[in-house]
Amino acid sequence: MAGGSVLRPAPPPPAVPAVPRVWSFALNDQIVRDAVHARMEGWPVRGIYRIRNVDRAVGARLAGEIARRYREAGLPEGTVTLLFIGEAGQSFGAFAHRGMRLILIGAANDGVGKGLGGGELIVRPPHDLRDPSPVLIGNAALYGATGGWLFVAGRAGDRFAVRNSGAWAVVEGVGDHGCEYMTGGGVVILGPVGDNFGAGMTGGVAYVLDEREELERRYNPQLVRIEPVEDPQEIAFLQAILERHARLTGSPRAQRLLARWPEPLACFRRVQPRGLARILLPPPDALPAAELTIPTPLDPQGIPFRVSEHIEALSR
Structure with a gap:
């Protein structure tokens, strides 16, 4: 070649070291281990843990x-109460069974409550968060859930409650x-929804607070219809579950709505499948207990706390 230069193959790139697993x-x-020890001692299971995204x-x-020991029946309500502070990784509270209550002060990645099977999940932000409408959980929360409860004092990502068959x-x-x-x-949604809401929905019900009047252009009308909430039983249920949400999460949004009740009812819309003649609402006594039982370092058996007092003490 010109100038006597010779083309040579480039040296192979250096080997990339394998990335270690970080979860x-x-x-x-x-x-x-903590739960087994508590049950052997005859105590309710109580614990406070730091959590990271790994x-x-x-x-x-x-x-x-x-599930292995108690099958579908699970444990009595209030048997297990665990508090987590920090940022949870994927699938926080996945498959939580009856008798389990998991409380997270912080935020969580995708898959919260995946396969939820009767447990209770409560997510609220730290007390010093200034965002009035924080995104606290990621995508695909409650995917394939069959029962239980989820209360989030903030917004969720995409594909919320996809294939949910029994959780609220x-x-x-x-x-x-x-x-x-x-x-x-x-589900009860106290804020806006994204596009394609209710696509393929063949059962269950959603109550959406549509203050911006955007639901009509956001939902998928193929299988569901939108109606105002006028039935007295539904109104009573909405008020009761909002009160429970406010007590369990300290949600300022829920507190403001309750302070103006029943005025916000005019903005609620029911989304239900076409042809569904009857809405099955949980009875009032099926709502989760409004009080939390959390241990202190000097009380391994746990003591009752009012929600706001407990959260202020532990999120500072």
């Missing part, structure tokens, strides 16, 4: 142990494809 299941192991599927191992939730806004393919249970 951890140590927290799950610790929770199970802690995945927190609560799932304990749920599996409860209160959340303060959702992204696209909310309630897609839902077959049972219900």
